[in-house]
Amino acid sequence: MKILPTSIGLALWLAAPLTALPQGTPLFRDADLALGEKLILENKCSACHARKVGGDGSAIYRPKGRINNAGALRGMVEYCNTELGLSLFPEEVTAMAAVLDRDHYHFESRPR
Numbered sequence: 573m574k575i576l577p578t579s580i581g582l583a584l585w586l587a588a589p590l591t592a593l594p595q596g597t598p599l600f601r602d603a604d605l606a607l608g609e610k611l612i613l614e615n616k617c618s619a620c621h622a623r624k625v626g627g628d629g630s631a632i633y634r635p636k637g638r639i640n641n642a643g644a645l646r647g648m649v650e651y652c653n654t655e656l657g658l659s660l661f662p663e664e665v666t667a668m669a670a671v672l673d674r675d676h677y678h679f680e681s682r683p684r
């Protein structure tokens with residue numbers, strides 16, 4: 573199979589968060605959820621997603637899809653931020669991912 577540049581990028585953002593943390597460390601445990609909510613609103617994440625999937629854009633979050641663990645979710649948030657040209661601190665990326673986990677994915681946070 574021919575390795576396309578996009579698949580290399582994909583492999584990198586999927587692998588990076590996995591190597592950055594020791595196995596079993598809950599990624600979102602100390603996340604600042606209030607900060608995450610604020611950043612998601614401020615950065616118009618949903619506006620772009622809505623253009624792709626319609627509605628309020630939340631249909632883009634597919635817990636049973638390609639994003640199937642906390643590390644991959646955080647990686648995707650990082651990727652979308654890079655697309656936006658945002659330069660966020662790692663803890664800001666984690667905070668946003670933690671909010672999406674709580675509201676949509678539930679990899680670490682259980683639905684309440």
Ligand code: HEC
Pocket residue numbers: 612615616617618620621624632633634635637638639645648649652653655656668672
């Ligand atoms: C410029 C458009 C754009 C913006 C802005 C954007 N995204 Fe995305 N995002 C996408 C697209 C397109 C996809 C779907 C990628 C795919 O499935 O191939 C996506 C997918 C995602 C996914 C994975 C969904 C899944 O389950 O497969 C997450 C998580 C995500 N975005 C988070 C964010 C966050 C957080 C922000 C705000 C900081 C953001 N995105 C801003 C375009 C955008």
